[in-house]
Amino acid sequence: MRLHRLDITAFGPFGGTQSVDFDDLSAAGLFLLHGPTGAGKTSVLDAVCYALYGSVPGARQNGQGMTLRSDHADPATRTEVRLELTVAGRRLELTRQPPWERPKKGKRQGTTVDKAQSWLREYDAAAGAWKDLSRSHQEIGEEITQVLGMSREQFCQVVLLPQGDFARFLRADAEARGRLLGRLFDTQRFAAVEKRLADRRRATEAQVREGDTDLLADAHRMQQAAGGDLAPPQLAPGDPGLAEAVLGWAAVARSTAREQLTIAHCARAAAESAHAAAERDLDDVREVARLQRRFAEARERARKLEERADAHRADRERMERGRKAEAVEPALDLRDEAETAHRRASADEARTRAALPADHADAGAASLAAAARKALEELGGLASARRAERKLADLLSERAELDSEERADEDVLQDAEGWLADWDTTRAGLQARVEAAQEAATRAEQLAVQREPTERRLRAARERDRLDRDIDEARADVLRLAERAGEARTHWLDLKEQRLNGIAAELAAELVDGRPCAVCGGTDHPAPARKDAGHVDREAEEGALTAFQRADEERAEAERRLGDLRRALAAASAEAGDTPTDRLAALAEEVERDYAHARRGASDLHPAQEALLHAERERDRRAAARQEAAVRAATRNTRRDTLERERAALEEELTQARGEARSVAERAGQLELRAARLTEAAEAVRAADDTAQRLKDADARLADAAFRAGFDTPQAAAAALLDAAAHRDLQRRLDAWQSEESAVRAVLAEPETAAAAQRPSADVVGAERAAEAAARRLQRTVSAWDEAERRSAALDRLSARAAASVRRLAPLREEYDRVARMAGLAAGTAADNERKMRLEAYVLAARLEQVAAAATVRLQRMSSGRYTLVHSDDRSGRGRSGLGLHVVDAWTGRERDTATLSGGETFFASLALALGLADVVTDEAGGVRLDTLFIDEGFGSLDDQTLDEVLDVLDALRERDRSVGIVSHVGDLRRRIHAQLEVVKDRSGSVVRQRTTA
Incomplete structure (x- = not known):
């Protein structure tokens, strides 16, 4: 890996943009990065790390990124780090921008936060141009980690060599x-193996303990099943030999239970034999007692039959007379039916004759039928007159409808004529309303254009007035904070000067006899300096510096706020102009009032247009209604003349047809009623004559049937006749007597019943007591046998379950032993691990x-x-x-x-x-070849000879085109190393100066 160029903008102490040409520095092989304390030497290395990994090394990394921004940077300048390097034969360019809190664009107040951004580009030598690879933070991080083969922590230890960390490493303990x-070496996988083995040991141990717990639970269940006489092994889960002890104890419990089951079985067999014998004896005694009761009951029933013998003979005689009377029953029924029909027919004849006129009250059936036919013939002659009467009613109804329609049309004509007379006035008023609404809409549009600028100028004027007041307050705050910052700076410089004057005493406080002095290296300290009463220590100086920095930040913040207010005031003044706020407010109120009035007038435009359209439609509708009413009036006059001619003809015809009745229908109703009454009376007379003859014939047949059945009179036969209920009751009594007599004779004739009656009375109570005692003994023995059998079965089942648990736990115990040995060996706690490593x-x-x-x-x-x-x-x-x-x-x-x-x-x-x-x-x-290394501090503690030897070693690192950067502020190195990168600090931010010639 070789670094080529680093560009830093608004990063750390660098307020502007600074560039570092590593190619120029690396040409000498060994270069020096120096500058005063706090200038930003380490920040250059932080920028390299941040460009590669998106974060800075060690404790300087806080994961937020916003603190990477320079406090000296202009608010409009974004923090950015760009690094160009070659690694694994690829020339790459990395650009990182952390999150940025910037002022909002335009004239908006406040700030907004832009997200962090990253770019990765690769130089294409064939095309001679840069090619974009990715803009994803995650993809760039994965690509850099893969191509470098190092994590951020490894890179900071390998490329940015922190000497202070390794000095502590030399003195540190093993942990x-x-x-x-x-x-550095990513040995977490071995620690994970240790943890995995420990977890497996705990898991298998828990499983073994769980299995042992279940096994002991089965042992306690076996103890309960065995009756609690045998105590299980007193061992805890995980104890050696637990399984063997439980299985041995279970075998003893099973053997004891089987012996108890055999004893209970023998006792049960003996009790069953005794109980069977007692039950047989009880059955014999009960049978004898039953036969004795049966014989006594039969004798009592025979006595009762003897007492009711006379009543039985009377029932037989009555049954015999009832059977004879049944032969006369059909004739009796026929005579009753004939008598009932004759009475009904006579009543109908009397009722119908009462409704006839006096001249037909005593007429016969033939005369009444002839009079009915005559009335029907006269009714048939009225059919044409009835049709004419219905037609006349329809004609009069139609004429009444015509009169009603005429009155309705007269109302329509009168209403239409009155409304159409005022049409011109109505139309003129509606048109004037529409035109007024249109003018108001045009005025509202014109005022809407004026309304927004007026309101905007009013808001700007009010903002201008508010900013005037805020600027006065901000200007006073700036003056006050500037004065306080100056006082804090003076106080800090005074304390710093006092501390420098007494720094010897502070260094002397750290001297220990026999330990070299950090300044001169001597181990003897004959006259160390002493702190005076007004000594200023580091904490006091740093506290004063912090107070000054805080005061200075408050002053800068107040100046920034004053500048923001002045810019906002200029924008507001440009918008509002010089017009006073009250005049703008009055103007805006007048425009708003006129606009609201115009809007109210314009809102009536649509209702006015709708009203005019509705009025025009109403005019058309009423004109059409007037015309239609005139056409209907002409049609009605023609129809009324026709109906009048038809009415006169029909009335003349009906006057002749209805006679003395008020109408033809009334005359027809009278004839229909007369014909019906005459017909009904004729039929009633004929029915009365027929039923009288049938009654006479039925009386003769009844007298003949009674004589043949042996009765003196028909009334005697009727009295002897039994109805269905009486016959069933009498037959039931006769059958019951016969059945009871047969049953008594059968019981008294049974040999065993008669023999039992000769024996002494049976003792059923004593036999039942003996059987109950035998049953209780059998129940006790059966319960004991069931309990012994359940105990034996439960012990067999639990023993099999325990044996299965032991077989299932055997592989798990072996695995636990193996895993425990491996986990102890890996954790350094096993006896085989002699060094506990x-x-x-x-x-x-x-x-x-x-x-x-x-x-x-x-x-x-x-x-x-x-x-x-x-x-x-x-x-x-x-x-x-x-x-x-x-x-x-x-x-x-x-x-x-x-x-x-x-x-x-x-x-x-x-x-x-x-x-x-x-x-x-x-x-x-x-x-991965590392062509660029950095060594941070530590050279101040070397003498000249040792420094030469160290530099010789570092020179050896330059072999095969490797460059080494030394970060130090030791003055002797500036003379020895000619390629230098100097970091110079200033109140406006640090800058870098690069020098590569002697």
Whole structure:
């Protein structure tokens, strides 16, 4: 990787745009980046890192990006970093712009935030032009990480060598070294392996414990099933031998349960035999008692039959007479029907004769029928007159409708004539209304054009007045804050001068006997300076500086606000002019009032046009209605004459036809009623004659049937006749008597019943008590047998379940043992790991050994062959081993800790370690060639000879076109290194100056 050019704009301390030509600096192989403290030397390296990775190194990175912007930059200038470099044979250009809070465009107040932007371009040598690759932050980050083969942390350790970090690395303990090496060599996968093994160990241990818990739960269930007499093994989950102990205890419990089941089975068999014998005895006693009750009941039933013998004979005689009377029943029914029909016919004859005229009251059936035919003939002659009467009614109805239509048309004509008489006045008024609304609309449009500029000038005038007041206040704030900033700066400079005067006392406070002085390097301190009563320390000076910076920022903010207000006032004055605000307000109010009045008038345009259109349609409708009414009047006159002629003819015809009746229909109704009454009376007379003859014939047949059946009179036969209910009741009593008599004879004739009656009374209660006692004994033995069987079955089932659990847990126990041994070995806690070294520490120890070997090559040259760095895996105290680092002194032949090196020795030892680490990390990242390196600070602690040796080593890095940049403010290096990049600070921001000639 070789850097070519870096452009920085509004970044860090650089307020403007600064450019660094690395090609020119790298031509000398070794160049110096120097400048006073706080000028921005490190910010140049931050810009390189930010261009590559979108963030700055280490603690300077806060993830927000907005703080990267220079406080000295113009508000309209955006922060930007552009870097051109060559890596893996590709010439790339990276441009980064962090988020930017800028003023809103135009005359709008406030600020807005533009998002961060990135560009990646590649130079196409064949085309001789730059080609865009991506503008995505994520894609650019992935591309740079892949082509460099290093993360941001690795790049900052390999290319930007921070000597302070490696000085701490030399003095750090194993844990701190492990954290740094882990970030550089990405050994998180080995730590992940350790964590994965530990997680698997915990998971398998939990599974084993869970299985043991289930096994112990089964053991407790077996104890409950066995009755609680046997105690299970007193072991905890995870204890060795738990499975064997539980299985052995389960075998003993099963054997005991089977013995108890055999005993219960024998007891149950004996109880079943005794219970069967008792049940047989009880059945025999109950049977004897039943037969004895049966015989006694039969004797009682025979006695009751004897008592009811007379009633039974009477029922038989009545049944016999009823059967004889059944032969007479048809004649009785026929005579009753004939009598009922005759009474009905006689009543109908009397009713119909009562409705006849007096001259027909005693007429016979033939005379009544003849009179009915005569009335019907006369009714038939009135059919034509009835039709004429209906036609006359329709004619009169039509004439009445014509009169009603004539009155309606007269109303229409009168209304239309009255409305059309005022049409000209109505049309003129509506047209005037439309024209007035049109004029108001035109006026409203003209006022709308004037309204917006007037309101805009009024708003600008009010803003102008407000800004005048704000500017006076802002001007007073600027004067007050400027005075306070000057006082704060004077106070800070006074404190700084006092601290510089007493800096010797502050340095002397850090001296320790036997430790070299940071200024002169001596280990003896005979007369250190003392702090006086008014001594100013670093905290006081920094507090005063912070107060000054805060006051200066407030002053600058007040000046910026005053400038914003003045620009806003100029814009408002240009818009409002010199017209007073009250005059503009009055003018705007007058325009708004006229505009509202015009709008109200214009709003009537559409209603007025609609009203005119509606009036014209109404005029057309009324004119057409008047014409139609005149046509209908002429048609009605013709039709009225025709109807009058037809009415006269029909009335003459109807006068002859209706006679004395008021109408033909009334005359026809009278004839219809007379014919119907005569016809009904004739039929009633004939029916009465027929029913009288049938009644006479029925009386003769009834007398003959009663005599043949053996009855003296028909009335005697009717009295002996039984209805259905009486017959069923009598037959039921006879059948019941016969059935009961047969049943009693059958029972009394049974041999076993008669034999049982001769025996003593059966003792059923005693037999039942004996059977109940046997049943209770059987129930107890059956319950005991069921309990023993359930206990045995439950123990068999739980034992099989426990055995299955043991078989299932066996592979899991083996896996747990294997995983636990591997996890303990990787974590450094196993007994086999003698040095207690974790897996990640083991890998890092190998990397540290490579780094120590690579660093020793340069350290020996820097120290003239005196020092050698070696890796140590010995344990320190009670901690773990693997990341120890010692230095071997060739002058004494002894090995000692790196923390015992002096300040200068620590510098070149850490420099050698950083260069060695850079080589190893580069190989680890895929062998990417690093043509540009930076070394940050630390050269002030070297003497001239050591400085020469260190520079010789750095010169060796320039082999094969490699360049090294030294970041330092040591004055001697400016004389030794001719290619220089100087950073100069100023109140308006830092600038860079590049020099490449001696």
